Amino acid sequence: MSPDLEVELARLRLRNPAILASGILGSSYGLMRRVEEAGAGAITTKTITREPREGYLNPVFVDLEFGYLNAMGLPNPGITAFKMELRRAAENIRIPVIVSIGGRDESEFIEVAEQALDAGCNAIELNLSCPHVGGYGLEIGSDIRLACNIIRSIKSISSRPVFAKISVYQARPDIVSRYIGSGADGVTAINTIRAAAISVESMTPILSNIFGGLSGPCIRPIAVAAVYEIRRELPDVPIIGVGGVDGWRAALELILAGANAVGVGSAIARKDLEIFREIIEGLRGFLASRGFKSIKELVGYAQRL
Amino acid sequence: MSYITGVIERIRNLTKSIKEYEIFLEDCVKPEPGQFVMLWIPRIGEIPLSFADAEDNIIRFIVARVGRVTGYMHERLMAGDKVFIRGPLGRGFRWAPSGRALLVAGGYGLAPLHFLAKKLRAAGCGVKALLGFKSDDDVFYREEFERLGEVEISVEHGSSGYRGTVLDLFRNVIQGEIYDMVYVCGKEELNLAVMRECLIAGLPVEASFERRIRCGAGICGSCSIEPLGLRVCKDGPIFDGRMIMPMLGAERIEG
Numbered sequence: 001m002s003p004d005l006e007v008e009l010a011r012l013r014l015r016n017p018a019i020l021a022s023g024i025l026g027s028s029y030g031l032m033r034r035v036e037e038a039g040a041g042a043i044t045t046k047t048i049t050r051e052p053r054e055g056y057l058n059p060v061f062v063d064l065e066f067g068y069l070n071a072m073g074l075p076n077p078g079i080t081a082f083k084m085e086l087r088r089a090a091e092n093i094r095i096p097v098i099v100s101i102g103g104r105d106e107s108e109f110i111e112v113a114e115q116a117l118d119a120g121c122n123a124i125e126l127n128l129s130c131p132h133v134g135g136y137g138l139e140i141g142s143d144i145r146l147a148c149n150i151i152r153s154i155k156s157i158s159s160r161p162v163f164a165k166i167s168v169y170q171a172r173p174d175i176v177s178r179y180i181g182s183g184a185d186g187v188t189a190i191n192t193i194r195a196a197a198i199s200v201e202s203m204t205p206i207l208s209n210i211f212g213g214l215s216g217p218c219i220r221p222i223a224v225a226a227v228y229e230i231r232r233e234l235p236d237v238p239i240i241g242v243g244g245v246d247g248w249r250a251a252l253e254l255i256l257a258g259a260n261a262v263g264v265g266s267a268i269a270r271k272d273l274e275i276f277r278e279i280i281e282g283l284r285g286f287l288a289s290r291g292f293k294s295i296k297e298l299v300g301y302a303q304r305l
Numbered sequence: 306m307s308y309i310t311g312v313i314e315r316i317r318n319l320t321k322s323i324k325e326y327e328i329f330l331e332d333c334v335k336p337e338p339g340q341f342v343m344l345w346i347p348r349i350g351e352i353p354l355s356f357a358d359a360e361d362n363i364i365r366f367i368v369a370r371v372g373r374v375t376g377y378m379h380e381r382l383m384a385g386d387k388v389f390i391r392g393p394l395g396r397g398f399r400w401a402p403s404g405r406a407l408l409v410a411g412g413y414g415l416a417p418l419h420f421l422a423k424k425l426r427a428a429g430c431g432v433k434a435l436l437g438f439k440s441d442d443d444v445f446y447r448e449e450f451e452r453l454g455e456v457e458i459s460v461e462h463g464s465s466g467y468r469g470t471v472l473d474l475f476r477n478v479i480q481g482e483i484y485d486m487v488y489v490c491g492k493e494e495l496n497l498a499v500m501r502e503c504l505i506a507g508l509p510v511e512a513s514f515e516r517r518i519r520c521g522a523g524i525c526g527s528c529s530i531e532p533l534g535l536r537v538c539k540d541g542p543i544f545d546g547r548m549i550m551p552m553l554g555a556e557r558i559e560g
Contacts, residue, residue, distance in 0.1 A: 061525065199347065201308070208350070
């Protein structure tokens with residue numbers, strides 16, 4: 001019998017642990033369907049805000065030799081328009097759809113969450129960590145009390161799982177336990193890390209916003225450490241590990257550190273959607289070759305000293 | 306992939322709102338017809354441009370003045386100025402070096418078709434180009450295409466060539482002539498209409514699509530053709546008619 005990749009994540013049942021990370025491809029029904037067809041275990045949408053957001057001017061993306069830098073500026077159609085895409089997804093997409101929610105204050109988070117729940121999303125991820133949009137993301141997440149209040153209000157209207165997406169700066173067991181204490185069902189760690197790139201040829205910053213978020217293989221060791229530390233102190237917290245997942249080995253590394261599932265993001269730039277199959281087949285092959293029956297056996301395995 | 310530095314060698318006015326930029330690149334690129342680059346002008350912006358021509362280190366772009374970045378290019382860029390490109394990006398035409406090809410262009414949509422015609426011609430294919438414009442003053446690149454094959458021009462208002470739209474001209478031409486392959490680039494209505502007619506007639510067809518492109522790497526999803534979920538920057542910009550079929554009223558297409 002082929003090894004089992006199914007995982008449970010805060011009451012969500014995933015056919016495998018490879019989740020489309022937020023910010024990547026997930027703001028339209030057509031693309032969500034393709035991600036499902038590509039094999040993903042779940043989809044996280046792009047961050048949705050109350051009003052539509054244009055995002056920043058180009059350039060918004062830099063392909064660095066050791067990773068990627070982006071400052072899209074949270075472009076999204078706004079919750080009202082996105083609800084239509086979400087309804088179609090709820091009707092036709094079988095894997096869980098986690099809606100990433102952004103807001104400048106508690107009321108915006110609540111308003112967007114209400115609409116997303118109404119449209120049939122399976123779970124919510126709170127963007128408390130985008131490092132390059134004024135008023136959103138990390139600016140909210142840096143205020144732990146505010147973040148806890150937001151989590152509490154969202155939990156009061158949602159019976160479905162709520163994940164807090166945290167930055168490396170908040171990826172500490174003491175902060176995560178406050179989030180869990182406020183009602184969060186789990187955490188997604190980590191977001192991109194604030195960064196910039198300057199072209200030596202033009203002697204100017206490349207991103208129009210100057211600052212962006214660093215992703216890719218170069219942040220994987222940071223993500224591994226964050227996940228490991230959270231898992232060590234909080235054995236039961238559902239964790240989605242994100243950062244530098246560019247194949248099955250990287251996915252497995254985060255799982256061994258303690259992630260129940262992993263987010264796949266900018267690696268799609270190099271490997272395209274085939275990366276999901278690569279991860280699934282690679283994990284299955286590894287489990288079979290080492291005699292494991294289920295991927296669940298490997299969650300946090302590296303902590304067994 | 307980092308930027309390649311380019312120096313503008315020559316700028317040519319093609320019409321009152323369209324210019325051709327000839328750029329010398331510090332590194333050689335080997336694009337396929339239909340592929341594009343992101344052209345970055347520091348502090349101004351970054352836009353997608355398809356290759357109108359590429360040979361060794363010299364590339365040509367046709368730039369219509371449509372927005373902020375192209376406006377800056379038209380007004381401020383001069384020979385000797387530096388620009389930066391990343392690419393080639395996307396999937397080009399799946400052209401095969403055989404038979405007879407019909408190219409259908411709406412306005413500056415002729416850019417990628419020019420590069421394609423050059424490759425087709427070099428491979429020994431027969432090429433006929435239908436170039437559509439609004440008026441006599443908008444006509445450009447006629448001579449460039451005439452060097453590569455047969456050309457027919459359509460104008461909606463004026464006296465050069467066929468009087469009407471390039472879609473009408475296309476309909477006339479395929480009634481009496483035989484082609485192995487059709488390539489189209491223009492406004493989406495033109496692309497879809499030509500694709501629809503080709504699929505009904507059982508003719509292979511490819512079209513170049515346009516969307517606002519941001520990351521250019523297939524990850525941000527901004528350029529998706531919905532509801533198909535096809536990314537112009539990665540799955541395209543060239544699409545086979547059969548991929549686009551669900552948008553064409555497929556129930557009327559046989560086979």
